[in-house]
Structures are given as structure tokens and as C-alpha cells.
Amino acid sequence: MLPPRILRRLVLAPLVIVVTVFMLVTLPFWLVVTAAASLRLPPPQRRGLRFVWFGMAWLTLESAVLIACLWLWVAGGARHQERHYDLIRWFLSKVYAAAVRTFRLTLDVQEPEPTEEERAARLTRPVIVLSRHAGPGDSFLLIYHLLELYRRRPRIVMKAALQYDPSLDVVINRLPNAFVPRKTGQEGVIEEIRRLAATMGDEDALVIFPEGGNFTPRRRRLAIRRLEEKGLAEEAERARGMDHLLPPRPNGAIAAIDACPSADVVFVAHTGLDDLITIGDVWRKLPFSAHITAKWWRVPAAQVPHTREDRIRWLYDHWEQIDAWITAQRLPVGEKGPQAGRAG
Numbered sequence: 001m002l003p004p005r006i007l008r009r010l011v012l013a014p015l016v017i018v019v020t021v022f023m024l025v026t027l028p029f030w031l032v033v034t035a036a037a038s039l040r041l042p043p044p045q046r047r048g049l050r051f052v053w054f055g056m057a058w059l060t061l062e063s064a065v066l067i068a069c070l071w072l073w074v075a076g077g078a079r080h081q082e083r084h085y086d087l088i089r090w091f092l093s094k095v096y097a098a099a100v101r102t103f104r105l106t107l108d109v110q111e112p113e114p115t116e117e118e119r120a121a122r123l124t125r126p127v128i129v130l131s132r133h134a135g136p137g138d139s140f141l142l143i144y145h146l147l148e149l150y151r152r153r154p155r156i157v158m159k160a161a162l163q164y165d166p167s168l169d170v171v172i173n174r175l176p177n178a179f180v181p182r183k184t185g186q187e188g189v190i191e192e193i194r195r196l197a198a199t200m201g202d203e204d205a206l207v208i209f210p211e212g213g214n215f216t217p218r219r220r221r222l223a224i225r226r227l228e229e230k231g232l233a234e235e236a237e238r239a240r241g242m243d244h245l246l247p248p249r250p251n252g253a254i255a256a257i258d259a260c261p262s263a264d265v266v267f268v269a270h271t272g273l274d275d276l277i278t279i280g281d282v283w284r285k286l287p288f289s290a291h292i293t294a295k296w297w298r299v300p301a302a303q304v305p306h307t308r309e310d311r312i313r314w315l316y317d318h319w320e321q322i323d324a325w326i327t328a329q330r331l332p333v334g335e336k337g338p339q340a341g342r343a344g
Contacts, residue, residue: 014058016063017066045142050102069167069171084171085153088171089147095144096237103290106290126200127204127205128264129208129262131208131267132322134271139207149169155196155206157178157179157193159179160182176199178196190255193256210252216247223247224236227239244323245319250311253311265299266297267322268295269295270294271293273292316322
């Protein structure tokens with residue numbers, strides 16, 4: 001059960017700063033111990049030093065964000081949204097830079113070159129982002145690029161348990177986002193999506209993960225079975241044809257479009273670290289260099305279907321396109337067909 005907000009502020013937030021100071025003071029000890037332990041492992045498994053270094057960077061940045069939030073609160077700027085978006089942008093840019101140095105992370109975003117009209121529209125319309133959900137850090141990378149590359153102000157519906165992270169808890173609760181408790185039903189989640197979409201301005205972006213969770217073969221089988229039990233034979237058949245994705249749950253996307261019909265819709269695909277789901281996966285399989293490829297398709301608001309049935313088919317159409325793109329990305333370079341680079 002999540003502790004009350006006042007307890008999180010008085011206990012968890014200061015605890016992060018105390019732990020950060022302790023780790024900084026004792027960092028030489030942890031580096032020596034980790035290096036000694038790594039000598040017993042074969043080179044591909046010597047990841048300890050990288051994890052210690054990245055963890056230290058993360059803790060330091062978390063503490064810096066918490067101190068900045070405290071200063072904003074004391075100075076009366078706790079309600080100033082733009083300052084908090086700047087703070088998130090700064091934090092994510094530093095985490096991204098640390099990941100680049102520590103894990104040799106590279107990110108390739110494939111996007112068709114926009115026309116002048118499309119470039120102007122990007123600055124004058126809200127967007128609804130429908131993204132694939134797979135692997136660690138996809139939300140982080142997506143939010144980072146929305147903030148840094150596209151200068152958007154992202155909104156997202158998240159699990160309430162994420163508020164155990166003090167900096168996330170403080171900053172995100174000061175901005176138009178939503179944390180939903182574990183036992184919240186689907187209708188409650190959709191209502192939060194509808195609320196966030198209805199109040200979007202031209203610089204805002206609502207981020208939704210229609211799959212509802214990370215892909216696993218078991219979840220795929222269960223999702224297809226649920227579609228069959230609901231009598232949705234067409235959707236079940238199309239879901240069976242997708243090898244890398246869970247079938248999309250359309251209600252959240254449709255609710256967002258209904259609440260903000262002026263918004264363009266952006267579909268996001270990514271691949272590269274798909275097999276790294278749990279902390280154990282990250283520890284066992286993280287390569288010495290990590291490469292993530294992402295692709296974005298933008299659909300102008302005028303081209304979004306109007307009826308529910310047409311929107312569901314349209315959503316599955318794009319999900320099948322994302323699945324085909326992922327398949328193409330996993331082929332050897334010489335075998336990649338036109339789908340790998342098609343703008344869509």
C-alpha cells in the first residue's frame with residue numbers, strides 16, 4: 001500500500017538525499033569491491049562497474065531534482081509548470097548522457113522529413129502519442145524526445161506505485177498527469193485519459209501505451225484468448241498475425257481522440273532492448289553497447305477516422321505496420337526490405 005503523501009515527503013525524499021551522500025562518500029569502496037568481484041566473471045558478464053557508476057549518477061540527479069523542487073516550493077514556484085518541465089528536461093538529458101557514456105547507448109529515430117505546412121502544424125496542435133510498450137526505459141526515452149527534440153509538454157497516466165520514486169512523485173504531481181491505483185478499473189483509467197486529453201493546449205502531448213504492458217508470449221496468448229471470449233474474431237485473427245506486439249486496447253485511444261478531436265495522432269515503434277524486461281534481464285543480458293531504433297508516424301487530425309469501428313480497424317492497421325517494421329529491423333542489414341525504411 002502506498003504511504004500517504006505527507007509521509008513520502010518527510011521520509012522517502014530525505015532518505016534519497018541521505019543515501020546519495022552515503023554512496024558518494026563510500027564510492028571508492030563500492031568501485032573496488034565491484035571490480036574485484038567482476039574479475040571472477042568472463043568479460044561479457046563484467047557489468048558491475050557500469051551499474052554502480054550509472055546508479056550513482058542516477059541517485060545524484062534524483063537528489064538534485066528534489067533539492068530544486070524544495071527550492072521552488074520555498075520560493076513560491078511550486079505551481080509554475082514551465083519551470084518543472086525545464087527541470088524534467090534537464091534531468092532526462094543528464095540521465096540520457098550518462099546512459100550514452102556508461103552503456104554506449106545510441107538512439108536512431110527514423111522520421112520522414114516534414115513539409116513546411118507539417119512543420120508549422122507541429123507547433124500549433126496538440127498530439128496524442130500511441131506507443132509500443134516494450135523493454136525498460138521506453139517511457140523515459142519517449143518523454144525525453146518529446147521534451148527535448150519536439151519541445152512538447154507530455155502528459156501520461158501512470159501506475160500509482162511509481163510514486164515510490166520521490167523525484168517522480170514530487171515533480172509529476174505538480175503537473176497535469178495522473179497516477180492510478182493498482183485496483184483502478186479500466187473505466188477509471190479511461191476517465192483519467194479523457195480528463196487529460198480534454199484540457200490539452202497546442203504544446204501538449206498525451207502519451208498512451210495501448211498494449212497495457214510489456215510484450216511476453218504468455219501475455220500475447222492471453223490477450224488473444226480474451227478477444228475470442230468477447231466474440232471479437234476479426235481482432236483476434238489480426239492479433240495472431242503480430243509476432244512482436246500485444247493487441248492494442250482501443251478504449252483509451254478512442255477516449256483521448258473524442259476528448260481532443262483537434263489533436264494529431266503519432267504512432268511510435270522502437271526496438272533494440274526488447275528482451276530486457278526485468279532487472280534480472282538487464283543484469284544478465286545488457287550488451288556492452290546498446291542501440292535503440294525508433295520510428296514515428298504522424299497522422300493529421302483530419303485523417304483520423306470518425307466512427308468507433310473504423311478507428312479500431314485503423315488502430316490495428318498501424319499496429320500491424322509497427323509489427324512489420326520491427327520484423328524488418330531484426331533482419332540482417334542486407335535482407336531488410338522496403339518496409340524498414342518506408343515513411344508510412
